[in-house]
Amino acid sequence: MNPEMRRNLIEVCSTLAEQENLKVTITSxxxxxxxxxxxxxxxxxxxxxxxxxxxxxxxxxxxxxxxxGKFKSVVQIIAEMSEEQQVRLATSVQNAIKSVRPEELVGLLSLVMTNATLKEAILLEIGSFLKRELEMQMIR
Structure with a gap:
């Protein structure tokens, strides 16, 4: 995945996490x-x-x-991820939204904001990734 595509996907994830005020539990x-x-x-x-x-x-x-006070915002978690983790998150989200053509990824944020199904697919994949890769539970 090229760096621009990854940045776009991470930006979409962060924006959605901020809009939805997503948090993860720090303690089990x-x-x-x-x-x-x-x-x-x-x-x-x-x-x-x-x-x-x-x-x-x-x-x-x-x-x-x-x-x-033992909750962290998903935006903060994404920002603190290593580059390798961000690549895995971006790949995971890209696989979840296979219906979007690569050239549409540049304008993905505006596309996601107008398509509730696409937005929900990305939010579900963020939660799944956090649980699978970082063993964190996302709270909506």
Missing amino acids: SAKGALYVGAATFIGGVLGGPLGMAAGGVLSSLSVAFSSQ
Whole structure:
């Protein structure tokens, strides 16, 4: 893929991520779920049904407060990617939008803004790439 095409695709990804205010979780949601599950179980063993409820509520609040501020914008993630990762993202997005001819990639941003299906395909591919390549969960 030539550098201009890659820049265009990365620009489209960044613009869409900014418009949609996309973010990724920095810490694992699974870790928080495991913590809440364990606290609920222990609460249930020690206090029965009320202990289970108390353990679940208190641990959920604890995880929620400890998770605040642990999100990054997708725009920032894309900007911090290595050149190799950006090439892989651009290739991945290009494969997702095969119906777009290479000469149309120059005006891709305006094309994407007027075509909801194309926009959604790119957003889905960004999320898929982040999960597959960087093990990050995108939040819309």
